[in-house]
Amino acid sequence: MIFARLIALLVGYLFGNFQTGYLYGKSKGIDIRKHGSGNAGTTNTLRTLGVKAGLITFLGDCFKAVFAILIIKYIFRNQFTDSIKILEMYAGFGTVLGHNFPFYLGFKGGKGIACTAGVILAVCPLATIICLIVFISIVAITRYVSLGSIIMISVFLIQVVVFNHLGMLGIDSSRFSLEFEFDIIAACFTCMGIWRHKANIIRLLSGNENKFAMSKK
Incomplete structure (x- = not known):
């Protein structure tokens, strides 16, 4: 299954390199990474x-x-029926890596939150509604998108670990190593998201974080 894991990561990374924000900006004649926060x-x-x-x-x-x-x-689908969710998670994490570190843009991409939302939707749809409610609520109350993102990916981790150990994700519960591996990959999403928001966290703690506002274009 090691080869399958590598294939999943590679496929995900290649998809992650499709930088929607960067490409849309280029279609309008700008490099989005040179505006605002510099994020894509x-x-x-x-x-x-x-x-x-x-x-x-x-x-x-x-x-x-x-x-x-x-x-x-x-x-x-026919080779790893009891652990396909793990391969799905590897593909999802590969996508986040490709989005955050696209090779053709000098490894300067985004923070991976929208990609993680896609992973939640595809791997564990049950977690989607709660994550969405949490994100919208936090942003509506505080107007901090970064805080909403950090809390959302933390809630995602809690949910998928619980669902995993309740046997709701189809992973063979008799193989603890598979359940544990799934938990570790899920934790990687949260750690990556928090790490990519480290500057935002510093600003939040100092009271200098930018509140949500957008262009009227």
Whole structure:
């Protein structure tokens, strides 16, 4: 299964390199990474180019993770029936890595939150509603997108670990190593998201974080 894991990571990474925000910005004659926060993700695109651009970027970044996972699921559906969710998670994490560190853009991409949302939708749809409610609630109350993102990916981790050990994800419960591996990969999403928000965390703690606002374009 080691080879399958590597294939899943590679497929995910290649999909992750489709930088929706960067490509949309280029179609408008700008490099989104040279505006606003310098990030190529949804939030900066939304703030810089407006609602339409933000929505397109979110959907593109979200569904590239979904597509990568569906491809891996199709390829290995008959080989690893008791652990396909683990391969799906590898594909999802590969997508986040490709999004955050695209090789053709000098490894300067986004923060992977929209990609992680796609992973949640594809791997554990049950967690989607709660994560969405948490994110919207936090942003609506505080107007801090970064805080909403950090709490959302933390809630995601808690949910998938619980669902995993309740046997709701189809992983063979008699093989503890598989359940544990799934938990570790899930934790990687949360750790990556928090690490990518380290500057935001510092600003949140110092009271200098930018509140949500967007272009009227």
